[in-house]
Amino acid sequence: MTQQQNVLDLKGLRVDRGGVPVLDIPSFSLSENEFVSLIGPNGAGKSTLLLSLLGLIKRSSGTVSYRGRQIANSADWLKVRRSIAMVLQEPLLFDATVFDNVASGLKIRGMGRGEIKSRVTSYLERFRLADMAQRSARKLSGGEARRVSLARAFAVEPEVILFDEPFANLDPPTRQALTEDMDGIIRDRGIAAILVTHDQSEALRMSQRIVVMNGGRIVQEGTPAAVMNHPVNEFVANFVGMETILEGEVVDNRDQRMTVRVAGSEIDTVGEAQLGAFVYCCIRPENVTVSLGHSEEKSSARNHFAGRVVGIATMGPFLELRLDCGFPLTAYVTRESFAELALFEGKEIFASFKATSVHVIGRRAA
Amino acid sequence: MDVILEGILKAAQLLASLDSEVLGIAWLSLKVSGLATLFSLVIGISAGTLVALTSFPGKKILVSVVNTGMGLPPVVVGLFVSIMLWRNGPLGYLELLYTPTAIVIAQTVIATPIVMGITIGAMQNLPANLRLQILALGATRKQMVMMLVREARLPLMAGVMAGFGGVISEVGASIMVGGNVRGYTRVLTTATVMETGRGNFDIAIALSVILLLFCFAVNYILTYIQQRERPR
Numbered sequence: 001m002t003q004q005q006n007v008l009d010l011k012g013l014r015v016d017r018g019g020v021p022v023l024d025i026p027s028f029s030l031s032e033n034e035f036v037s038l039i040g041p042n043g044a045g046k047s048t049l050l051l052s053l054l055g056l057i058k059r060s061s062g063t064v065s066y067r068g069r070q071i072a073n074s075a076d077w078l079k080v081r082r083s084i085a086m087v088l089q090e091p092l093l094f095d096a097t098v099f100d101n102v103a104s105g106l107k108i109r110g111m112g113r114g115e116i117k118s119r120v121t122s123y124l125e126r127f128r129l130a131d132m133a134q135r136s137a138r139k140l141s142g143g144e145a146r147r148v149s150l151a152r153a154f155a156v157e158p159e160v161i162l163f164d165e166p167f168a169n170l171d172p173p174t175r176q177a178l179t180e181d182m183d184g185i186i187r188d189r190g191i192a193a194i195l196v197t198h199d200q201s202e203a204l205r206m207s208q209r210i211v212v213m214n215g216g217r218i219v220q221e222g223t224p225a226a227v228m229n230h231p232v233n234e235f236v237a238n239f240v241g242m243e244t245i246l247e248g249e250v251v252d253n254r255d256q257r258m259t260v261r262v263a264g265s266e267i268d269t270v271g272e273a274q275l276g277a278f279v280y281c282c283i284r285p286e287n288v289t290v291s292l293g294h295s296e297e298k299s300s301a302r303n304h305f306a307g308r309v310v311g312i313a314t315m316g317p318f319l320e321l322r323l324d325c326g327f328p329l330t331a332y333v334t335r336e337s338f339a340e341l342a343l344f345e346g347k348e349i350f351a352s353f354k355a356t357s358v359h360v361i362g363r364r365a366a
Numbered sequence: 367m368d369v370i371l372e373g374i375l376k377a378a379q380l381l382a383s384l385d386s387e388v389l390g391i392a393w394l395s396l397k398v399s400g401l402a403t404l405f406s407l408v409i410g411i412s413a414g415t416l417v418a419l420t421s422f423p424g425k426k427i428l429v430s431v432v433n434t435g436m437g438l439p440p441v442v443v444g445l446f447v448s449i450m451l452w453r454n455g456p457l458g459y460l461e462l463l464y465t466p467t468a469i470v471i472a473q474t475v476i477a478t479p480i481v482m483g484i485t486i487g488a489m490q491n492l493p494a495n496l497r498l499q500i501l502a503l504g505a506t507r508k509q510m511v512m513m514l515v516r517e518a519r520l521p522l523m524a525g526v527m528a529g530f531g532g533v534i535s536e537v538g539a540s541i542m543v544g545g546n547v548r549g550y551t552r553v554l555t556t557a558t559v560m561e562t563g564r565g566n567f568d569i570a571i572a573l574s575v576i577l578l579l580f581c582f583a584v585n586y587i588l589t590y591i592q593q594r595e596r597p598r
Binding site for chain 2: 033051054056078080082084085086088090092095104105108109152156
């Protein structure tokens with residue numbers, strides 16, 4: 001990727017706290033229109049990374065460049081902060097009306113009153129806040145307050161937006177609604193975004209790239225499927241979970257049943273998505289059955305694939321089989337089954353799983 | 367009981383007839399304490415905000431000193447200011463001792479730590495990440511400070527009340543640096559002390575009633591603003 005395509009570039013970043021390094025990132029970048037999810041345990045340095053990109057934390061070393069121009073002084077930082085919005089975990093609203101909160105970033109920029117009014121009104125509508133414009137921000141529910149903080153961030157029409165777990169501690173329906181609002185605007189306006197999240201499906205649904213952090217370092221980055229299916233080490237594997245994540249495209253859908261094409265194979269699933277939609281099929285290894293014959297008996301599993309064992313790992317009381325069925329698949333089998341089937345690496349097998357055990361998540365086209 | 371009843375009646379008469387000497391004393395009290403509160407607000411809010419928003423070695427000690435200063439005995443301040451302004455003192459050449467200005471200075475010294483202490487507390491009570499959020503919104507340092515002060519406005523008003531309440535009812539420093547000169551530096555509290563000493567309870571009660579009214583009025587106005595500002 002050339003320098004011109006990157007919105008943000010970070011080089012040799014180190015942040016120390018009390019002499020202890022808390023962040024050590026040789027390089028990180030965000031390109032135009034890109035959506036990156038940052039995942040990792042608490043204390044991994046995710047928030048610190050976001051703050052570093054805005055120059056809001058003291059760096060021991062490292063440079064940040066915005067659109068290829070290195071940020072050198074506080075005037076540069078101010079300019080950058082006026083192009084990048086940030087939504088923190090707490091809504092952090094001002095003790096003022098909802099309208100004034102959404103207007104705050106515009107007032108800071110010295111925008112005229114008339115312009116502020118029309119801009120704020122349109123963002124209040126967009127975030128379904130129009131009827132509470134004159135309400136005090138102190139009287140809002142948790143979900144409403146988050147919506148105001150999102151509207152405030154988007155109202156400045158940033159080129160980049162950073163989210164630090166903006167939906168933590170929200171109930172699932174509210175979370176879903178907010179995620180959709182946010183995702184819609186980001187796509188409409190082509191905003192580049194970084195999302196810190198603990199929610200794996202949120203990361204899958206929205207991002208083109210996932211960055212896994214631990215102990216102040218980036219341990220892995222890549223497309224969601226790459227990170228989920230090929231974790232570089234045990235930490236990442238444990239953190240992202242063991243599910244197989246397959247990129248596919250909906251090729252048929254009727255009566256809440258869908259067929260998803262994955263690497264030339266077709267997987268039966270349940271759920272609804274538009275024809276031609278890009279999705280992930282997530283399959284938990286405990287839901288995959290391994291057998292030697294194709295159809296020796298009738299079963300309710302809709303998906304059968306011929307494949308080969310390509311890897312075997314011991315997982316305590318059971319074994320993890322990595323299968324190649326034209327697409328990667330992971331299955332758990334007990335030691336007993338393993339012995340009965342006389343499995344070994346390279347053995348031809350059949351893998352089957354039910355349409356209902358495939359979890360389908362929408363995704364952005366790569 | 368007679369003394370009190372008579373006193374109250376006489377006081378009512380004095381107030382009703384708008385006795386010019388009593389009004390003069392009341393007006394001077396208001397002017398002197400109002401100015402002192404104003405100065406202490408400017409100094410106390412700026413210094414308090416600065417202390418709250420920066421970190422430096424010795425900050426805890428400074429904050430403890432300020433908090434101690436919130437209960438500074440007025441007589442100690444009176445003594446200190448008197449020494450400073452004494453004819454042979456370091457600021458003697460200003461010839462300010464026994465002038466209303468001297469009272470303003472002393473009362474400013476009394477009220478500033480109160481306002482500053484409340485400011486520090488109010489600013490430190492704001493969410494820690496609020497500063498980051500404001501800067502992330504694209505604010506300059508100056509804009510950030512203004513927005514933080516705005517966020518802390520309700521507790522800061524408590525500072526105004528505490529500051530004004532403290533200085534208008536203070537007597538020790540006023541008498542020491544002002545001298546209770548009739549028609550010049552005589553304020554409500556010093557006059558009350560003197561009239562009580564002379565046994566003129568009626569005048570003393572009249573003065574006290576005015577003093578109470580001032581305290582009540584200021585607090586009522588500020589409470590009204592706070593209530594109106596409070597989220598509906």
